[in-house]
Amino acid sequence: MKLIILDRDGVINHDSDQFIKSPDEWKPIEGSLEAIARLNQWGWRVVVASNQSGVGRGLFGMDTLNAINDKMVKSLAQVGGRLDAIFFCPHSADSTCDCRKPKPGMLMQIAERFNVDLTGVPVVGDSLRDLQAGIAVGCEPYLVLTGKGLKTREDPDLPSDTRIYPDLATLVADLTH
Incomplete structure (x- = not known):
């Protein structure tokens, strides 16, 4: 099974501070x-793994997060795409949970749900914590320069084996050619 794990904000959609x-x-x-949609057509399973601390901070509720994700799913369907799953951490940044990236708990849940070893699975993010969570479970790090990606590219802690792309479309064109 070909699996790819995407962060949401800054990778699929525009982010906001x-x-x-x-x-x-x-x-x-x-x-x-x-x-x-192209990944789907090439036989990839596409999973979103997203920190959503706005829930834990009380900025919005689960109903709103579900409505946002529903808009994403419907927008994808309009271009012939789909997600195989959406995983998220609702906890605030000061939480001690194991699911908030850069901790690998959310990715371990993905491995369990899909019964796969994540070694070599692409993890795509715009922030260092997205990549760190993936590396902790053996994923290959991919940085997109959308969202916080330009700033992240300058981080001295950026793993040396990170593959860098201007955006998700360019990365996917490379993976599926």
Whole structure:
């Protein structure tokens, strides 16, 4: 099984320092939805793994997070794409949970759900913590320069084997050629 794990905010949709707090604020990055549809067409299972601390901070509730994710799923369907699962950590940044990236708990849940070893599985993010969570379970790190990616590229802790792409569409074109 070909599996790829994507962060949501800054990879699939535009990010905001004030969080994405409503379906109206969720806006796809140009080409990202079509890129996911292309992955589907090439036989990839596509899973989202996203920190959503806005829930834990009380900025929005689970109903709103579900509505945002529903908009993403419906928008994907309009271009022939789909997600195989959406995993998220609702806890705030000061939580001691094991699911908040950079901790690998959310990715371990993905491995368990899909009954796969994540060694070599691409993990795509725009922040260092996305990549660190993936590396902890053997994933291959991919950084996109959308969202916080430009800033992350300059981080001295960026793993040396990170593959860097301008955006998800360019990365997917490379994976599926």
